[in-house]
Amino acid sequence: EAGVVQSPRYKIIEKKQPVAFWCNPISGHNTLYWYRQNLGQGPELLIRYENEEAVDDSQLPKDRFSAERLKGVDSTLKIQPAELGDSAVYLCASSPIGGRNSYEQYFGPGTRLTVT
């Protein structure tokens, strides 16, 4: 079974530029998460999707961050414009709804963003 795929793995941009991250979850997983992980900290949830619907975006900074999951499969997280403080690793995770493994989130390798 293929895992969660994220691209790019690394991204360096100048502040005020836009950036986008892409995530392809495990096939059949209805729930998709985006997390941000600052250096030395645990991941923090930004947004959670169930199929196409964003069911928890309370921690997403909506002035500059946006996300979409148009067909309930792949997802894109965008930052526009990026700030120095956005430098972090952005992690995508997926899990099935219900069923034996619904308690487990499967994480991708993350995208390391550096804003200069």
Place this chain on the structure above:
Amino acid sequence: DAKTTQPPSMDCAEGRAANLPCNHSTISGNEYVYWYRQIHSQGPQYIIHGLKNNETNEMASLIITEDRKSSTLILPHATLRDTAVYYCIVGNFGNEKLTFGTGTRLTIIP
């Protein structure tokens, strides 16, 4: 969700059992204890979870105290590949929202 407290770092000799403690004194009756680990430059990986009974799988054992206010993750025969940050998380089953702390950085010493 209940808050967890873990030691920031631990060392363990290769081949020995690694015992990682976690305090969760404010855990509520329907909250589970989950453990994840994060190896350098990778995303977190699920290890095990439990409610009140001790649990064991191919990766580890989870011992939860009778009052459920603390737990211990046991890696029975630690290898160098077990070097990682280990996160103890408390949440409802289905854990739609994992609230990670700073975890315990476990270093396995050859």
